[in-house]
Each structure stands twice: as structure tokens, then as C-alpha cells.
Amino acid sequence: MNDTRLRLVKIVAPLAVGLGVLLLWEGLVRLYAVPSFILPAPSLIADSLIANFGSLMGSLFVTLRITLAAFLLAVVGGVGLAILFSQNRLIETALFPYAIILQVTPVVSIAPLILIWVGFERTQLALLILAWIVAFFPILSNTTLGLRSADHNLRDLFRLYGASRWQVLTELQLPGALPYMLAGMKISGGLALIGAVVAEFVAGSGTSSGLAWRIIEAGNRLDIPRMFAALLLLSLLGIAIFFVMTALEHFALRRWHESAIKRES
Amino acid sequence: MTVASASHSTLIDIRDVTKTYGSGTLALSQVDAQIERGAFVSLLGPSGCGKSTLLRIIAGLIAPTQGKVDWPASEGGQRPDDIGFVFQDATLMPWARVLENVCLPLKLKGVAAAAAKDRAMAALARVGLADFAQAFPRELSGGMKMRVSIARALVTEPPVLLMDEPFAALDEFTREKLDDDLLELWSGQHWTVIFVTHSVYESVYLSQRVLVMGARPGHVVSEFVIDAPYPRGLAYRQSADYMAQCAAVTASLRKAPA
Numbered sequence: 001m002n003d004t005r006l007r008l009v010k011i012v013a014p015l016a017v018g019l020g021v022l023l024l025w026e027g028l029v030r031l032y033a034v035p036s037f038i039l040p041a042p043s044l045i046a047d048s049l050i051a052n053f054g055s056l057m058g059s060l061f062v063t064l065r066i067t068l069a070a071f072l073l074a075v076v077g078g079v080g081l082a083i084l085f086s087q088n089r090l091i092e093t094a095l096f097p098y099a100i101i102l103q104v105t106p107v108v109s110i111a112p113l114i115l116i117w118v119g120f121e122r123t124q125l126a127l128l129i130l131a132w133i134v135a136f137f138p139i140l141s142n143t144t145l146g147l148r149s150a151d152h153n154l155r156d157l158f159r160l161y162g163a164s165r166w167q168v169l170t171e172l173q174l175p176g177a178l179p180y181m182l183a184g185m186k187i188s189g190g191l192a193l194i195g196a197v198v199a200e201f202v203a204g205s206g207t208s209s210g211l212a213w214r215i216i217e218a219g220n221r222l223d224i225p226r227m228f229a230a231l232l233l234l235s236l237l238g239i240a241i242f243f244v245m246t247a248l249e250h251f252a253l254r255r256w257h258e259s260a261i262k263r264e265s
Numbered sequence: 266m267t268v269a270s271a272s273h274s275t276l277i278d279i280r281d282v283t284k285t286y287g288s289g290t291l292a293l294s295q296v297d298a299q300i301e302r303g304a305f306v307s308l309l310g311p312s313g314c315g316k317s318t319l320l321r322i323i324a325g326l327i328a329p330t331q332g333k334v335d336w337p338a339s340e341g342g343q344r345p346d347d348i349g350f351v352f353q354d355a356t357l358m359p360w361a362r363v364l365e366n367v368c369l370p371l372k373l374k375g376v377a378a379a380a381a382k383d384r385a386m387a388a389l390a391r392v393g394l395a396d397f398a399q400a401f402p403r404e405l406s407g408g409m410k411m412r413v414s415i416a417r418a419l420v421t422e423p424p425v426l427l428m429d430e431p432f433a434a435l436d437e438f439t440r441e442k443l444d445d446d447l448l449e450l451w452s453g454q455h456w457t458v459i460f461v462t463h464s465v466y467e468s469v470y471l472s473q474r475v476l477v478m479g480a481r482p483g484h485v486v487s488e489f490v491i492d493a494p495y496p497r498g499l500a501y502r503q504s505a506d507y508m509a510q511c512a513a514v515t516a517s518l519r520k521a522p523a
Contacts, residue, residue, distance in 0.1 A: 154356055161346075171358075
């Protein structure tokens with residue numbers, strides 16, 4: 001198979017599966033007259049999406065904003081803390097266990113506490129904190145590993161030429177840690193979205209207005225087509241984040257890292 | 266044959282160097298050696314005889330447990346701060362282009378970017394890789410990567426070049442070619458080379474002096490002076506003199522504890 005055909009198949013095959021499933025879904029729902037509050041037909045979901053486009057897009061924007069903010073803060077916090085750890089083993093030994101505790105405690109269980117602390121009138125801030133807690137650990141642990149994985153001979157070479165700590169960090173450790181960092185960011189991008197949505201579920205009613213809230217609201221009203229429409233937007237958002245992260249990774253590593261280099265076979 | 270005291274041409278004076286690692290392993294025991302300025306000296310021995318440890322001690326990368334390494338001609342007897350070091354692997358930064366890799370020592374020393382670039386280009390030209398300045402390391406063959414590594418070591422024009430089994434991972438043809446190229450570079454400049462190898466043939470071919478080392482603990486067993494004139498080409502590789510020297514060194518190596 002040549003290259004263009006392979007690429008075409010890669011796009012067409014999953015699309016064909018998706019289209020087939022949608023047609024089957026639509027057909028079965030119509031054939032058995034399934035009530036729309038149990039399983040709405042894809043056409044009905046599309047109708048609902050169009051009818052509620054304004055409010056759904058508004059919610060999408062709210063969720064996207066929290067996700068992006070949490071992700072960016074996770075990158076800053078994760079990379080920053082990892083750099084601090086790489087400079088001082090004592091700080092790492094002292095702090096790393098708490099980073100792990102933060103990570104292994106399910107976000108759902110901390111959410112009520114954070115909400116109370118932050119105050120119910122500032123739900124957005126609580127959501128941001130919760131999404132950040134979920135997103136920052138993969139970046140921290142991957143970057144820490146990456147900073148520590150610098151080639152030992154290269155480290156010796158830097159020492160031989162009297163490199164400063166700063167030079168070792170910026171010329172050797174950070175470029176070498178980039179693939180690790182990007183792998184962590186790829187995981188964190190998805191986790192930030194999950195964190196934002198889960199936290200909003202816990203926050204429940206009140207001032208929140210993201211996609212998760214639309215899902216709860218639609219569920220309460222048994223407006224299942226709208227629930228599906230919100231779900232669809234949520235998955236599209238997740239997919240978009242994944243693609244952006246993959247593109248970023250490819251762009252940053254394409255010239256030198258094994259993971260991004262195509263081999264002729 | 267060991268010179269008892271450091272003469273005025275001594276560049277490196279290794280005195281009574283002993284190294285015990287934290288685990289209690291005695292890696293080197295009371296090594297004495299003098300390296301004269303401009304010499305090409307090989308450290309030859311089986312794996313585990315401490316030859317790489319000795320090289321790292323000379324470079325100042327690790328400290329000896331006992332004894333010391335003096336640089337009598339340098340200021341304060343201290344190691345000069347621009348030693349060239351070549352590892353067994355090319356040890357290039359994969360994310361940086363060839364030119365940036367060669368620039369690295371100058372950059373770390375604070376040489377201005379434009380001047381560093383010129384000097385790096387000159388160093389690359391010396392190893393025959395001027396056309397590959399903009400390539401990434403992964404695009405080069407093993408032999409070419411090693412040339413880049415040598416260019417990087419030479420870019421500061423160091424008084425001494427320390428090489429830790431630099432060609433051991435290369436195929437025989439590439440290795441012989443690099444041996445010849447290294448000799449040519451050395452004859453042109455006459456910096457000092459300390460060359461660690463486990464190949465008898467390579468050590469005899471390249472050097473003026475071979476220090477044979479034995480293991481457990483690492484120590485210098487014997488010393489051979491190879492006085493064949495340079496340039497040494499294929500004719501020398503095939504000469505009876507070369508074969509005899511190799512045989513003598515091999516015999517000494519056999520007697521040494523491995």
C-alpha cells in the first residue's frame with residue numbers, strides 16, 4: 001500500500017464505521033419506535049444541537065476556558081516544581097510525597113471541601129483548582145523524570161567545561177526533558193477536561209454553567225436529546241485537545257526524537 | 266623505564282593515584298605515570314582494569330582517594346579548564362544541529378556566538394564534515410558522529426585530548442580510517458593525547474608510548490615505547506616491526522592479572 005492510500009484508509013475507515021453505526025442507530029430507533037427519553041435518534045440529537053446551539057456553545061466555552069486555564073497552570077506549576085526538584089534533592093524528597101497524595105486522592109472526594117473553602121459564589125475558581133489538581137501531576141512526574149534522565153557523559157562534558165547550573169538546566173536538562181514534558185502534557189490536556197467536568201458535576205447546581213451542568217440539567221428534565229448533544233460537544237472538545245497536543249508534540253520533536261521520526265521500510 | 270621525577274616537558278604528573286569506590290571496590294592502586302607535552306600515549310588493558318577511571322581522574326571528573334594529578338606547566342599546577350574529552354559514544358545532543366553541538370564548549374565558556382560559529386566551522390572542516398554543519402546527529406553514521414565528537418573536543422584548541430575508547434563501537438574500516446585521521450590531526454598540531462583502548466593493535470599503531478594496565482586492582486603493569494616514525498600508514502600496519510611490537514605488548518597483557 002502506498003503512502004497516500006494508507007493515509008486515506010486511516011481517515012475513511014473510522015468515518016465509515018461511525019457512519020454505519022449512526023445509520024444503524026437511526027434505523028433501529030425508528031423501527032422499534034424507541035421513546036426519545038430513552039434513546040433519541042441521531043437526527044433528533046442533531047435537531048436539539050441546532051435548537052440549543054447558543055446555550056450549548058456558551059457552556060462549551062465555559063468548560064473550555066476552565067480546562068485551558070487549568071492546563072496552562074498545570075504546565076507552569078508542574079514544570080516549575082520539577083525544575084525546583086531537579087535543583088535540590090532535599091526539596092524533592094520533602095515535597096514529592098505530598099504531590100502523590102494530591103494525585104491519588106480522587107478529585108470527587110476533595111471537591112466538596114474545595115467548594116466550601118473557595119465559597120459557592122466562586123464556583124469557577126473551585127472548578128479551576130480541582131481541574132488543576134488532576135492535571136498537574138503527570139507533567140510534574142514526567143518532567144522530573146526527564147530532567148533527571150540527561151545523558152551522564154553529556155553531564156560530565158558540561159562539568160568539564162565549567163558549565164553553570166543554569167547552563168546545565170537550559171542547555172542540557174530542559175531540551176532533553178522536552179519529550180517527557182510533552183508526553184505529560186498530552187495526558188494532562190485530557191485530564192484537565194475530565195477534572196473540569198467531574199468538578200462541575202460535584203458542584204452541581206448554582207452558578208456553574210459548563211457542559212457538565214447542561215448534562216445534569218437535561219437529565220433532570222429528561223431532555224435526553226439535549227444531553228446527547230452536550231455529550232457530543234464534550235467528546236469533540238476532548239478530541240480537539242488530543243489533536244492539538246499530538247500536533248504540538250510532533251512539531252516540537254519531529255527533527256530529532258525517535259518517537260516523531262518516520263522510518264523508511 | 267618510568268621517569269623518576271617530572272622533567273620540564275612533563276605536562277601531566279600522575280603520582281601514587283589510588284581510587285576506592287564507595288562500594289569498597291579498589292579501582293586503581295598506586296598508579297604513577299608522567300605524560301610529556303605533545304605525546305601520544307595509550308592506556309591499554311582489559312575491561313575493569315581502571316583505565317577509564319584513570320582517564321576521568323586526569324580529567325578531574327572524579328577525585329582520587331589518594332595521590333594526585335599535577336599539571337606542572339600550568340598555572341598553580343591546576344588542570345587547564347579546556348581539556349578535550351571524547352567518550353566511547355559520540356555523546357552529542359540529539360536536539361541540536363551538528364554545528365551547535367560543536368559550538369557547545371565555546372558557548373559554555375562564554376565565547377560570542379559569531380566567533381564561536383566560525384571556530385566550530387573550522388573544527389568541522391578539520392574533521393571533514395563542513396558540509397554537515399546543519400545536519401542533526403541522527404542523520405549521521407556512527408563514524409561521522411565520532412568525527413563531530415572529535416571536532417567538539419578540538420574546538421577550544423585544548424592542550425590535551427583525553428579519549429575513552431573512542432572508536433571501540435565502530436566497524437574495523439571506519440576505525441582504521443579514524444585512527445589515521447586522528448594521527449594526521451595530531452601531527453599537525455601536536456597537542457597531547459591520552460588514548461584509552463582495549464585493542465593492542467590500535468594502541469601500538471597510534472601511540473609513542475603504551476601503558477599496559479592490569480586489573481584487580483587497576484595498576485600499570487608495563488610500559489612500551491613505540492618509536493616507529495610518523496606518518497604510520499598501511500606499510501607500518503603490515504611491517505614485521507609492528508607485528509613484533511604487538512606480540513610483545515600482547516605477551517605483557519597476558520601476564521597481567523585480568
